[in-house]
Amino acid sequence: MSLNLKSKYLFVSAVAALGIGVAGASSCMAAEIAPEVNANVWEESNLECAAVSVNGKDFLMYRGTTARGDASDKAEDIAQQLEEIFENEKIDPEKILPAKDGDFAVVKVDGAVAIKFEVPEAVDGQKASSSNPMEASLKLVNAIREALGATQLPTGYPKVANEQPDLSQLKAAGKAIFSGAASWYGGRFHGRRAADGSRFDQNGLTAAHRSLPFGTKLLVTNRRTGNSCVVQVNDRGPFVADRIIDLSRGAAEQLNMISSGVAMVDCVVLH
Numbered sequence: 001m002s003l004n005l006k007s008k009y010l011f012v013s014a015v016a017a018l019g020i021g022v023a024g025a026s027s028c029m030a031a032e033i034a035p036e037v038n039a040n041v042w043e044e045s046n047l048e049c050a051a052v053s054v055n056g057k058d059f060l061m062y063r064g065t066t067a068r069g070d071a072s073d074k075a076e077d078i079a080q081q082l083e084e085i086f087e088n089e090k091i092d093p094e095k096i097l098p099a100k101d102g103d104f105a106v107v108k109v110d111g112a113v114a115i116k117f118e119v120p121e122a123v124d125g126q127k128a129s130s131s132n133p134m135e136a137s138l139k140l141v142n143a144i145r146e147a148l149g150a151t152q153l154p155t156g157y158p159k160v161a162n163e164q165p166d167l168s169q170l171k172a173a174g175k176a177i178f179s180g181a182a183s184w185y186g187g188r189f190h191g192r193r194a195a196d197g198s199r200f201d202q203n204g205l206t207a208a209h210r211s212l213p214f215g216t217k218l219l220v221t222n223r224r225t226g227n228s229c230v231v232q233v234n235d236r237g238p239f240v241a242d243r244i245i246d247l248s249r250g251a252a253e254q255l256n257m258i259s260s261g262v263a264m265v266d267c268v269v270l271h
Helices: 071-087 133-147 157-163 165-169 249-254
Strands: 008-013 017-020 029-032 036-044 047-054 057-063 096-101 104-109 112-118 177-185 206-208 217-222 228-235 243-248 262-269
Touching: 036 071, 047 071, 047 133, 057 071, 057 133, 071 112, 071 133, 096 112, 096 133, 104 133, 112 133, 177 249, 206 249, 217 243, 228 243, 228 249, 243 249, 243 262
Parallel strands: 177 243, 206 228
Antiparallel strands: 008 036, 017 029, 036 047, 047 057, 096 104, 104 112, 177 262, 206 243, 217 228, 217 262
16 A cells, blocks of 8 residues: 655646647647646655656656656656646647657657657556667657647557568658558459559568558558558559558568458658
């Protein structure tokens, strides 16, 4: 049982009305928000504990003292850096992305480091993995994006970024995220010319999209399985009204959607 022997609160109020530029939109939309950031400190089992919360929900929790500092110092530092993000009216929330620097989790804004922090003991109420700072970063990034009215990144983002380290350096571009039904194709199309002039390889990681420029890379995540892969647009389609993207067989295998044929996916434009 927790004993709250002391409590110290750092209340950070952000700007009440913040104009948010929506990437890729033809018109600008403004959202009135008031994100509240708290650094709450208490003592439990003779150890100092601290948690960082956004809009009343704890996301990062530290316990005790390490070589990198006290729990309260870490939480308060992160809260202060969050305040700077929320106060910056020029920030495009679609360009807030997770990254890592060695063992540290990093929050990047438009490619620049905005927050760098030690992986906490718990993230969003669950024990954190010190070996995967990208997961801790994603939790905080999605809390920030949600508070600013932006779409959250898919859970598959850290896995693909860890496998392809340069991915974390990329900026979301254009319409950063879109979701819907994906299908896959192969078979009789294998070896034929794709719309960009290349030979279609059903075992490659490619996709057909109605309008994205050829060469565009997308992070595609299967909502049901959580599997992700990066594909490159080299063809046009799909030609079924309720589909948003048509994937090669190779991509469908990585997303574990071969048998189902169709899957709900989240797509993030990488570049």
